[in-house]
Amino acid sequence: MSAKVTRIGILTGGGDCPGLNAVIRVVTKAAxxxxxxxxxxxEDGFLGLIRNRMRILSxxxxxxxxxxxxxxxxxxxxxxxxxxxxxQDEEGRPIFKDVTSRIIEHIHERRLDxxxxxxxxxxxxxxxxxxxxxxxxxxxxxTIDNDIMHTELTFGFVTAVQTATECLDxxxxxxxxxxxVMLVELMGRNAGWLTLHAGLATGCDVIVxxxxxxxxxxxxxxxxxxSKRGKRFTLIAVSEGAAPVGGQQVVDQVVHDSPDPxxxxxxxxxxxxxxxxxxxxxxxxxxxxxxxxxxxPVAFDRVLATQFGYQAVNLIAEERWNxxxxxxxxxxxxxxxxxxxxxQRTVPPDDPLIAMAxxxxxxxxx
Ligand code: F6P
Numbered sequence: 264m265s266a267k268v269t270r271i272g273i274l275t276g277g278g279d280c281p282g283l284n285a286v287i288r289v290v291t292k293a294a295x296x297x298x299x300x301x302x303x304x305x306e307d308g309f310l311g312l313i314r315n316r317m318r319i320l321s322x323x324x325x326x327x328x329x330x331x332x333x334x335x336x337x338x339x340x341x342x343x344x345x346x347x348x349x350x351q352d353e354e355g356r357p358i359f360k361d362v363t364s365r366i367i368e369h370i371h372e373r374r375l376d377x378x379x380x381x382x383x384x385x386x387x388x389x390x391x392x393x394x395x396x397x398x399x400x401x402x403x404x405x406t407i408d409n410d411i412m413h414t415e416l417t418f419g420f421v422t423a424v425q426t427a428t429e430c431l432d433x434x435x436x437x438x439x440x441x442x443x444v445m446l447v448e449l450m451g452r453n454a455g456w457l458t459l460h461a462g463l464a465t466g467c468d469v470i471v472x473x474x475x476x477x478x479x480x481x482x483x484x485x486x487x488x489x490s491k492r493g494k495r496f497t498l499i500a501v502s503e504g505a506a507p508v509g510g511q512q513v514v515d516q517v518v519h520d521s522p523d524p525x526x527x528x529x530x531x532x533x534x535x536x537x538x539x540x541x542x543x544x545x546x547x548x549x550x551x552x553x554x555x556x557x558x559x560p561v562a563f564d565r566v567l568a569t570q571f572g573y574q575a576v577n578l579i580a581e582e583r584w585n586x587x588x589x590x591x592x593x594x595x596x597x598x599x600x601x602x603x604x605x606x607q608r609t610v611p612p613d614d615p616l617i618a619m620a621x622x623x624x625x626x627x628x629x
Contacts, residue, residue: 270301271579272317272375275334276308276342276386280407280419281560282568283334286381288325289572290403295322298580303373304335308382309389310342312366317373329565332558341521343385345392348520357520367396377584379575381405383417384607385523387587391604394585401575402587402600405568407556410454412606413598414589418568420456423555427461430551435465435498442495444486444538444546448531450555453504455610457555462500462625463616469497469626471534473504473512474610475617477628482534483541485626490544497544501534503527505628528552570595 273290275283287304294300304320305311328335341348344366348357370378377399380390383406390400404411407423427449438445451457455472462470469485471477486497504527506512515528531548539546560568567590574588574595586597610617620627 268300268376268579268582270303270374271377271379272303272305272312272370272373273320273336273379274305274308274311274381275336275338275405276380276382276389277338277340277406278383278556279333279338280405280556281332281422281558282418282564283336283338283381283405284325284328284331285560285565285568286403286405286418286572286575287320287335288328289569290379290576291320291325292322293573293576294579298576300579303375305378307337307339308342308386309344309366310339311336312369313342313344313347313362315369315372329569330559332560340385340523341518342389343522344389346522359522363392363396366393367398370398377401377579379403379579383408384411384603384605387411387600388604391601394600399584400600401578401584402603403571403575404587404589404603407457408451408454409456410452410607410609412603412608414587414591414608416567416590418564418571419556419560421563421567422558422561423450423457424460424464425561426555426558427457427551428464430549430554431461431465431467431498431500434549438496438498441545444497444499444535444542444544446499446501446531446535446538446546446548448501448503448528448548448550450551451502451504452527453607453609455502455504458500458502459610459614459616459620463620465498465500466623467498467500467625469499469501469628470620471499471501471505471628472610473502473506474612475627475629476506476508476510478508479534479537479541481626482628483538486538486542486544490542499534501531503530503550505530508629
């Protein structure tokens with residue numbers, strides 16, 4: 264390894280997810296013991312670089328965190344270096360500014376030779392900007408949405424599928440006991456991976472994802488038809504990003520000082536009202552929300568996060584900066600960070616899981 268790399272920074276950006284600490288742990292331990300580097304933990308993602316909030320990480324700091332949910336470094340999904348809210352105008356609207364130069368100053372002041380950026384598409388977009396300004400970065404993909412380009416898996420996703428599956432199983436009991444139509448709304452933004460996997464795992468009767476615009480009548484007909492067949496309940500998994508044919512997604516809130524301000528949510532309640540009105544069946548909606556992001560990672564995610572972190576350290580050792588580690592066809596690999604920035608990986612219409620769901624009689628909403 265080049266003698267000039269002596270100190271690296273590590274940060275977690277975007278929404279938290281299970282497995283972040285597992286990456287921090289392996290990167291810190293391996294960088295300290297195998298590469299002899301100093302490791303600086305940046306607090307709250309890019310916000311820590313903007314505000315110059317960082318701390319030295321020792322082996323003791325990362326001991327006993329493998330199984331802990333969230334991130335010991337903190338995170339935010341509101342700090343994009345190129346588009347950062349620095350204040351408000353007279354009407355209360357945020358004023359955005361490019362604060363990259365401030366970040367670069369702090370990186371030089373702290374003598375960081377490179378950064379390990381653990382995050383989703385927003386974090387990779389921020390890292391791609393820093394790379395353009397000469398800051399070497401390595402990307403590690405996380406998100407429960409599993410929507411990062413060029414990797415078939417992000418850590419955190421499998422845990423979220425497991426959590427959502429447990430919740431759907433519980434709702435299944437109530438749906439069946441009370442003979443109701445029950446809708447469960449899952450996260451995922453514009454990608455239906457989480458809903459598709461959890462819906463398949465729980466044998467949902469209807470799975471509604473953003474990639475397949477739904478027809479209300481088709482969903483209602485499934486409920487009615489099941490009722491006629493003597494199946495006295497219907498379990499529906501719906502993505503927060505789902506929308507009807509020719510219609511709009513339901514927005515829960517607009518976070519004005521976030522570079523990606525739209526927070527989706529509420530489609531399950533809208534659909535529940537419409538289904539009840541059309542079918543006269545008793546209907547309820549549950550939004551799983553942030554419960555899907557929290558808690559300890561399942562074993563698979565602990566291993567995947569450790570593998571990704573280990574690959575990241577190897578890239579530093581090989582001086583292969585500006586790449587993100589990925590999983591492709593079950594094999595570890597890398598892609599340039601700039602190939603990932605600003606993109607989302609959604610469910611393709613010909614994904615085998617969709618045909619698989621249809622083969623067991625699941626209505627995909629269309
Ligand atoms: O990207 C992860 C995610 O949990 C999405 O599934 C969801 O739309 C969004 O973050 C929620 O963001 P927030 O934590 O700001 O409400």
